[in-house]
Amino acid sequence: MSYLELRNIKKSYYLGNQEFPVLTGIDLAFNQGEFVSILGESGGGKTTLMNIIGGLDSNYSGDVVLNGKSLRHDTSKQLDAYRRQTIGFIFQNFNLISHLTIFQNVMVSLQMTTLSHREQEQRAHELLTKVGLKEHMKKYPNQISGGQKQRVAIARALASDPEIIIADEPTGALDSQNTQEILQLLDEIATEGKLVITVTHSQTVADYGTRIVRLADGKIGEDTTIKKPYTASNANELSTRTLKFGATLKMALENMRYNLKRNLLIVFGAAIGIFSVIVMLGLGNGVQGYINHEIYSQVNPNAVQVTKNVSTDSSPDMNKISVSGKDKSRIKDIKNVQSIDNGFFVQGGSQLRQGRKTASVSFMQTYNKTILSKSISKGKAPKDGQIMLTKEIAEKFNKKNPNSMVGKKITFYQNTLDKQKRPVVLSKTLTVSGVSKANTGSTSVTYNTMKTIYQDKGLTIKPNFVTVEIAGNVKNVKPVTNKIKAFKNDKGKAAYQITGVGGFVDTLNTYITLAVNVLATIAGISLLVSAIMIIVVLYISVSERTKEIGILRALGASKGSIRNLFFSEAFFIGLFSSVLAIVLAEILQMVANNIAQSGINYSIMQISTGNLIFGFVVSVVISLLAALAPAGTAARLDPIESLSYE
Numbered sequence: 001m002s003y004l005e006l007r008n009i010k011k012s013y014y015l016g017n018q019e020f021p022v023l024t025g026i027d028l029a030f031n032q033g034e035f036v037s038i039l040g041e042s043g044g045g046k047t048t049l050m051n052i053i054g055g056l057d058s059n060y061s062g063d064v065v066l067n068g069k070s071l072r073h074d075t076s077k078q079l080d081a082y083r084r085q086t087i088g089f090i091f092q093n094f095n096l097i098s099h100l101t102i103f104q105n106v107m108v109s110l111q112m113t114t115l116s117h118r119e120q121e122q123r124a125h126e127l128l129t130k131v132g133l134k135e136h137m138k139k140y141p142n143q144i145s146g147g148q149k150q151r152v153a154i155a156r157a158l159a160s161d162p163e164i165i166i167a168d169e170p171t172g173a174l175d176s177q178n179t180q181e182i183l184q185l186l187d188e189i190a191t192e193g194k195l196v197i198t199v200t201h202s203q204t205v206a207d208y209g210t211r212i213v214r215l216a217d218g219k220i221g222e223d224t225t226i227k228k229p230y231t232a233s234n235a236n237e238l239s240t241r242t243l244k245f246g247a248t249l250k251m252a253l254e255n256m257r258y259n260l261k262r263n264l265l266i267v268f269g270a271a272i273g274i275f276s277v278i279v280m281l282g283l284g285n286g287v288q289g290y291i292n293h294e295i296y297s298q299v300n301p302n303a304v305q306v307t308k309n310v311s312t313d314s315s316p317d318m319n320k321i322s323v324s325g326k327d328k329s330r331i332k333d334i335k336n337v338q339s340i341d342n343g344f345f346v347q348g349g350s351q352l353r354q355g356r357k358t359a360s361v362s363f364m365q366t367y368n369k370t371i372l373s374k375s376i377s378k379g380k381a382p383k384d385g386q387i388m389l390t391k392e393i394a395e396k397f398n399k400k401n402p403n404s405m406v407g408k409k410i411t412f413y414q415n416t417l418d419k420q421k422r423p424v425v426l427s428k429t430l431t432v433s434g435v436s437k438a439n440t441g442s443t444s445v446t447y448n449t450m451k452t453i454y455q456d457k458g459l460t461i462k463p464n465f466v467t468v469e470i471a472g473n474v475k476n477v478k479p480v481t482n483k484i485k486a487f488k489n490d491k492g493k494a495a496y497q498i499t500g501v502g503g504f505v506d507t508l509n510t511y512i513t514l515a516v517n518v519l520a521t522i523a524g525i526s527l528l529v530s531a532i533m534i535i536v537v538l539y540i541s542v543s544e545r546t547k548e549i550g551i552l553r554a555l556g557a558s559k560g561s562i563r564n565l566f567f568s569e570a571f572f573i574g575l576f577s578s579v580l581a582i583v584l585a586e587i588l589q590m591v592a593n594n595i596a597q598s599g600i601n602y603s604i605m606q607i608s609t610g611n612l613i614f615g616f617v618v619s620v621v622i623s624l625l626a627a628l629a630p631a632g633t634a635a636r637l638d639p640i641e642s643l644s645y646e
């Protein structure tokens, strides 16, 4: 049994329905240690036959049998493995990958072996030294001569220590000196017990081998052994696997570096979209934060004041407007209600006096949780026996320095009616506990103080409002106020009225979020443009690298590896553009916040880690999606057509 047998190989090309038979029945047997030259006229089908032997073409009739096993039923993956492990290709035009160094060109093939990375590098070194290129390993293909390129191709073909070397006119592009040297190398390979099959036009080349086969009219015309074949090798081929993902990532990086300018522009273009989205989201957070900050610095949005809903034209009846225990208990039962405090307000009829100075107070209420302690510019919230003044009232007593009123005694007067509806003047001397900032807060005492002021004249008070505090996020406020508003009185009208900003803040936040999302979506349109740009660029890359794809497939790379190569490139575009976008957004944030701090004393752009992660993920996902079609096209390319692509 011969090592390699061709049994009745037939192959035709078709143009439309017209058949062009090229091989019309080839029967040949080869053994290891042979150096076979296939001679024939131009267009005689030599390359076609080589592609069939090399496992690049499986569209033929007949059978190729290796060591007794037919290739006919091999799947495309098995043929990939056959090319990787058993076949080493050498081409007339060298077919080196131009953006890889000499060393890396050999490494591509070695990366498909199961050797460790160190062993691969060591072997690449040995092979290049063997073909006389020790000094040139770091050069690129365009920096070496034709003869040197063919030696690189030979070193690469030998990488996995294959048993069959197929050389398609290996000296066709070389001068006689280089031809001699290459033939010597091929002969050496045969002496090591490999099967070397070369296609040639030249009788001189043919005479160098051990056997000459002539093709004529698609058949074997003549088959002569001119020398005794060398002894077959016992060595085993190296075991192989398809390119690892890490290797394709590295190759993609190499290619991007080779086309650096173009790739930088693409990365920059793609980054603009991501940048706009991140900035919009950050600005949204900032604006929302700023508005909330402004509101929260004035009032506590988690507290609302609840009063009874009574018609204003009827004379206020204390019993009607007071909030009863029953009212309080039904409010208390609402989810998230944390506390209910009694409150009392008086509208008009109040006056403050210190020495000869007086000030009338239009509205006076008990201190409660809607008032924030940060609204006090000097001093503290009132305790029993104390009073807090607004800045406007304090100025009536000390125009220049209203804050100096803190700690001073002041007498409070209140006109009211007793049980018999006779006018009474209430009065109490209180200590000023604090002064509130301009336009915030109100003149206030504690509920207890208010109670004793009335008690001194034998009067009792009942709360005419309550302060309801809502637990947790400001979002909890609206549901509570909605429930309070839903309670009806015996006239079927709303039982209570509410004052407080929580519900409003919540609604405002909803609108801001909506506006930000709309803006971010508009910014997202530029992502679509980036995606289209990446698709176009990858298609260009596929067509530019068609030859490289053919070379990789000939070396045994699977369709999956080719697909991964383009996915890797897209991944890097996504990765780099999102990193660039993040850096640019952070810089803009710094500048914008610097300006904002000096203007409104607030960081107006607040890009969260979540925004950054979102930008990163969107960028990578969009790039990978954009790569789907181009990577698929690349993987489906026919290896033979790709190799002959100019």
Ligand SMILES: Nc1ncnc2c1ncn2[C@@H]1O[C@H](COP(=O)(O)OP(=O)(O)OP(=O)(O)O)[C@@H](O)[C@H]1O
Pocket: 013, 014, 020, 022, 040, 041, 042, 043, 044, 045, 046, 047, 048, 049
């Ligand atoms: N893809 C193809 N479609 C149609 N015809 C093809 C195709 N590839 C090759 N042929 C034809 O098949 C014939 C054999 O081509 P092949 O390349 O195998 O010849 P060859 O002997 O290697 O020629 P040369 O020595 O000039 O390289 C030629 O006539 C060629 O035009």
